[in-house]
Amino acid sequence: MNNAELNPIKDRSMVESAVVGNKGVLRAQLIDGFKRDKFIIFCFSLLLVYLLASLFAPVIAPFNPYDLSQVDILDAELPPLWEEGGDPRFLLGTDAQGRDMFSTILYGTRISLLIGVGAVLLQTLLGVAIGLTAGYFGGKVDSLLMRIADIQLSFSTLMVAIIAAAVFRAAFGEELYGELAVVILILVIGTVEWPQFARTVRASVLAEKQKEYVEAARVMGFGSSRIMWRHILPNTLSPLLVIFTLQIANAIIAEASLSFLGLGMPVSEPSLGALISSGFEYIFSESWWIAVIPGVVLVLLILVINLLGDWLRDMLNPKFYRM
Amino acid sequence: MVAFLIRRLIQAFIVMFVVSLIGFAIQSSLGDPLRELVGQSVSEQQRETLRDEMGLNDPFFTQYLRFGEKVLKGDLGTSYFFKQPALEVILNKLPATLELVFGAVMIISIFSIPLGVYTAIRPYNWVSRLVMGFSLIGISVPVFLTGILLTYLFAVELSWLPSFGRGETVVLFGSWETGYFTRDGLLHLLLPCITLASIMLPLFIRLIRAEMMEVLSLDYVKFAKSKGLSPLRIWLVHGLKNTMLPIITVGGMQIGTMVAYTIVTETIFQWPGMGFLFLEAVNRVDTPLIVAYLIVVGAIFVITNTLVDLIYGLVNPTVKLARQ
Numbered sequence: 001m002n003n004a005e006l007n008p009i010k011d012r013s014m015v016e017s018a019v020v021g022n023k024g025v026l027r028a029q030l031i032d033g034f035k036r037d038k039f040i041i042f043c044f045s046l047l048l049v050y051l052l053a054s055l056f057a058p059v060i061a062p063f064n065p066y067d068l069s070q071v072d073i074l075d076a077e078l079p080p081l082w083e084e085g086g087d088p089r090f091l092l093g094t095d096a097q098g099r100d101m102f103s104t105i106l107y108g109t110r111i112s113l114l115i116g117v118g119a120v121l122l123q124t125l126l127g128v129a130i131g132l133t134a135g136y137f138g139g140k141v142d143s144l145l146m147r148i149a150d151i152q153l154s155f156s157t158l159m160v161a162i163i164a165a166a167v168f169r170a171a172f173g174e175e176l177y178g179e180l181a182v183v184i185l186i187l188v189i190g191t192v193e194w195p196q197f198a199r200t201v202r203a204s205v206l207a208e209k210q211k212e213y214v215e216a217a218r219v220m221g222f223g224s225s226r227i228m229w230r231h232i233l234p235n236t237l238s239p240l241l242v243i244f245t246l247q248i249a250n251a252i253i254a255e256a257s258l259s260f261l262g263l264g265m266p267v268s269e270p271s272l273g274a275l276i277s278s279g280f281e282y283i284f285s286e287s288w289w290i291a292v293i294p295g296v297v298l299v300l301l302i303l304v305i306n307l308l309g310d311w312l313r314d315m316l317n318p319k320f321y322r323m
Numbered sequence: 324m325v326a327f328l329i330r331r332l333i334q335a336f337i338v339m340f341v342v343s344l345i346g347f348a349i350q351s352s353l354g355d356p357l358r359e360l361v362g363q364s365v366s367e368q369q370r371e372t373l374r375d376e377m378g379l380n381d382p383f384f385t386q387y388l389r390f391g392e393k394v395l396k397g398d399l400g401t402s403y404f405f406k407q408p409a410l411e412v413i414l415n416k417l418p419a420t421l422e423l424v425f426g427a428v429m430i431i432s433i434f435s436i437p438l439g440v441y442t443a444i445r446p447y448n449w450v451s452r453l454v455m456g457f458s459l460i461g462i463s464v465p466v467f468l469t470g471i472l473l474t475y476l477f478a479v480e481l482s483w484l485p486s487f488g489r490g491e492t493v494v495l496f497g498s499w500e501t502g503y504f505t506r507d508g509l510l511h512l513l514l515p516c517i518t519l520a521s522i523m524l525p526l527f528i529r530l531i532r533a534e535m536m537e538v539l540s541l542d543y544v545k546f547a548k549s550k551g552l553s554p555l556r557i558w559l560v561h562g563l564k565n566t567m568l569p570i571i572t573v574g575g576m577q578i579g580t581m582v583a584y585t586i587v588t589e590t591i592f593q594w595p596g597m598g599f600l601f602l603e604a605v606n607r608v609d610t611p612l613i614v615a616y617l618i619v620v621g622a623i624f625v626i627t628n629t630l631v632d633l634i635y636g637l638v639n640p641t642v643k644l645a646r647q
Contacts, residue, residue, distance in 0.1 A: 151338055154628045155621075156579035162586060163617060166605040170353050170613065253465045257587055260467040261602060276468060280591075283475045284486075292475070295468045303463040310459070 033315050043307045050301055054110035061103035062089075066269065073098045077287045093289045095275070096282055104275060105294050109301070111271040115185050116252040120244060122190025123251075127197020128240070132228045134198065135205025146202065149195035157192040161254055164188045165263040178266030185264055189254050193247060200243050204236035238316040245309035249302045256298060272298040327636055335629045342621035346614040347390045350400070351383070353610045399618060400611030404604070409615035413597055418499050419489060420585050420596035426516030427581070431523050439531025440566075443539065444558060446532075455532075458525035466584050470518040470591035477514060485511050487593040515592045522584055523577060530573060534566045568635075575631030579624050 034040060053060060063070050075098035078087045087094075092101035134145040152160070165188050169177045177184065208214065209232070217227045256273025258264035265274040272294045279290030374380050381389075393399070399410045442451040478486035490511035492500040502508025538544065539562055547557050586598030593599065597616065604612035 147334070151334075154576055154579055155624055156577075156583045159579055159583035159620070162583060166601075166613065167349055167353065170605055170608045170610070249463070256465050257467060260465075261587065261590055262606070273465075273467075276471065280471055283471065283479055286479070288475055291471055295471065299460075299464050299468065302465075303460060306459060306463050 030312075030315055033311075037311070040308070040311050043304045043311075046300070046304050047308065050109060050113070050304070053106055054113050057103075057106040057110045061100075061106045063100040063103040065099045065104040065107055071098050077282065077285075077290070079287070080289050080293070083289075092293050095279065095290045096287075101289065101293060104270065105272070105297055108270050108272045108275050108294060109297060111182065111265060111269070112252050112255060112273070112298070112301070115182060115189070115255045115271065116248045118182075118186040119189035119193070119251040119255070120247045122186060123193045123197055123247060124240070124244060126191065126194040128201050128233065130194060131198035131201025132205060132233065135202040136209065136224065136228050136232065142202070145198070149198050152192070153195045158254060158257060160192045161188050161258060162261065162263065164192070165258050169263055174266075178268065181265050181269075185255055185258065188258075189251050193250070193254075196243055196247060197240070200239050201233075201236055204239055205232055208232045208235050242309055242313045242316060245305060245312055249305040249309065252298070252302055252305075272301075328633065331629055331632055335625045338625050339621060342618060342625075343391060343394055344387065346394075346617045346621075347387050349617070350390070350610055350614045351386065353608065353613070394618060399615035402604075402612045402615075403609045404607050404612070409611040410619070412612060413600065413615050413619050416595060416597045416600050418501070419594060420582075420589070420598060422502060422512065423515055423519060423585060423588065423594060423596060424581055426512050427519035427523070430516055430520040431527055434520075435524055435527035435531055436563075439528045440535055440558065440563060442528065443532045443535035446536065454528065458528050461521060461525035464521070466518060466522045466587050467591055469521045470514070470588060473514050473518060474591065484514050486514070489595060515588050515594055518591065519581070519584055519588045523581070526577075527570070527574070531566060531570055534569055535562060538562050538565045572631055572635045575627055575634075578627045582620055582623065 034044075058064070065071070075087070075090070075094050076096055078090055078094040079085050080093040080101070081088065081091050083093070090100050090102070092105065094100055095104060130145055130149075134142040165184065168184050168188070172180065205228075214227060214231060217231050222231075252272075255264055255271060256276070259271050259273030260277040260280075262277070265271040267274060267278050270278065275294040276291050276298065279287075279292075279294065282288075282290045283292075379386075397410060398408070401407065402409045402412050405412050438454050442454050445451050474486045477484045488511060489500075489502050489508060491505040491507035492502050493504050493508075495501045495504075502512050539558075544557060544561060547561050548554075552561075582598075585596060586601060588594065589596045589599035590602055597619075601613070601616045603609075604616065
């Protein structure tokens with residue numbers, strides 16, 4: 001590509017050593033802070049439980065909620081085990097179609113997390129590319145891209161997501177939309193939230209650009225894209241990590257809200273939001289568990305991610321150390 | 324100042340142009356207006372002639388110009404379902420949505436300012452920790468879940484409050500139906516407004532706290548303290564005044580988020596407002612109504628954002644207007 005590729009040893013040892021050193025200190029600080037804070041260890045373990053539960057949902061779940069032959073409508077609306085009338089087969093009761101709530105929640109968590117993480121990966125990709133470009137080149141490119149980001153943000157991401165999902169749904173029809181829902185939700189939520197990342201990356205790039213190692217890399221004749229991605233980007237990782245964590249919580253909330261409005265996952269393949277949505281009408285007939293249990297599972301997941309994100313921000317924020 | 328004003332207006336104009344372009348693209352790709360008009364019974368040949376007559380075979384840009392001209396005249400098409408002008412249908416529902424937003428904004432202002440200021444003055448006290456803990460939980464509970472839980476608790480279990488609709492309303496100034504002047508209307512407003520406020524309240528408490536803490540660490544506050552002014556005067560007159568300026572700007576910007584969440588809130592409580600109407604329109608594939616909603620909401624966003632920017636530019640002397 002450029003002459004930098006011909007001289008890899010010099011490049012790594014001289015320029016990128018600064019990066020490695022920085023990362024080492026950072027990691028040590030994080031691990032140290034982590035070991036000292038019991039509450040954060042608890043949050044992290046809880047998140048791990050969520051991740052493992054959704055990864056191994058097919059193994060753990062006693063029933064397959066997607067398999068109609070395992071569902072009996074006569075089992076519908078059974079309360080959880082500890083309530084009067086609970087059935088020992090169904091730990092958390094059953095929903096209006098007779099599906100086991102515990103299994104449905106496991107599969108629902110899996111879908112919610114899949115969409116959340118997928119959407120944020122897409123946001124990261126878009127946001128980092130745009131933010132790097134804006135910050136590195138500056139000038140007209142920068143002001144144009146950041147103006148677009150401002151405008152996009154002023155429209156509220158949920159609003160844009162609702163309208164985009166609504167248009168897709170009206171265009172595809174309910175059935176086809178249901179089949180494609182996971183992909184569409186990742187695309188919609190992933191596309192609308194890019195300004196968050198772009199702004200953060202841009203701000204870090206502006207600060208990093210002044211530093212000598214960038215100047216050194218430029219003098220050595222590296223191309224812009226190599227300097228951007230290989231030299232500047234690694235130094236903007238800590239604010240990115242914070243945003244990445246917090247955005248997963250936001251993406252999960254967005255997915256749940258869209259599903260609640262009927263613009264997300266279909267009832268046959270519910271995420272946590274779709275589960276709550278389908279349970280909503282049953283709270284009036286006292287079958288509270290269909291909506292409330294997945295609701296608690298959802299809130300706990302978001303809360304844990306938010307707490308971890310906040311903790312990361314406090315750890316990585318230099319202001320924090322001064323206090 | 325004039326240059327800033329013009330630049331801001333040009334930007335507003337461009338945004339509205341893009342919104343109308345998106346609206347038109349949706350209109351021309353979603354559903355077939357001809358089928359809505361004549362049904363299935365017309366032959367293929369008659370269809371083609373009708374399409375020509377209606378200009379549906381014209382190039383995209385010509386059709387867009389025609390659409391734009393109509394929009395400027397306030398004609399956003401006729402709703403397939405209501406058989407009435409789409410703009411009229413939406414504007415009829417506007418008061419219900421505005422009353423909901425008004426109630427939520429009142430709740431947010433009444434609670435966020437004292438709580439934000441208090442937690443900034445006494446950051447390590449247990450009340451502050453409690454408030455901050457609650458605000459973190461508040462951020463983590465999606466709006467629709469807050470609504471469901473409130474409905475379950477207050478409408479189903481305790482049956483203190485109604486769970487849907489606007490209740491009894493009275494007509495004000497000829498056409499504005501309000502729920503604020505009847506007991507029944509106010510009771511119906513309570514749950515939806517709390518639900519809508521629940522998403523912004525924790526955000527604003529945190530924001531006011533952060534701004535206030537920053538202001539209180541500035542030199543002029545230390546100077547005021549050393550002059551011997553009473554702490555109450557420093558907090559409320561010197562501190563709060565400079566805290567509120569950025570807060571108001573952020574608040575104005577949040578109107579967009581607020582409108583988005585009215586869709587969710589109105590769906591939970593079957594509130595007969597614009598958001599509920601929009602979702603119904605999506606389910607019925609009522610394209611003119613979808614597009615009209617998009618354009619009305621787009622206009623609301625652009626107008627509030629432009630006004631907030633201009634007011635901020637006027638009020639805050641440190642904004643360099645020329646270079647923005």
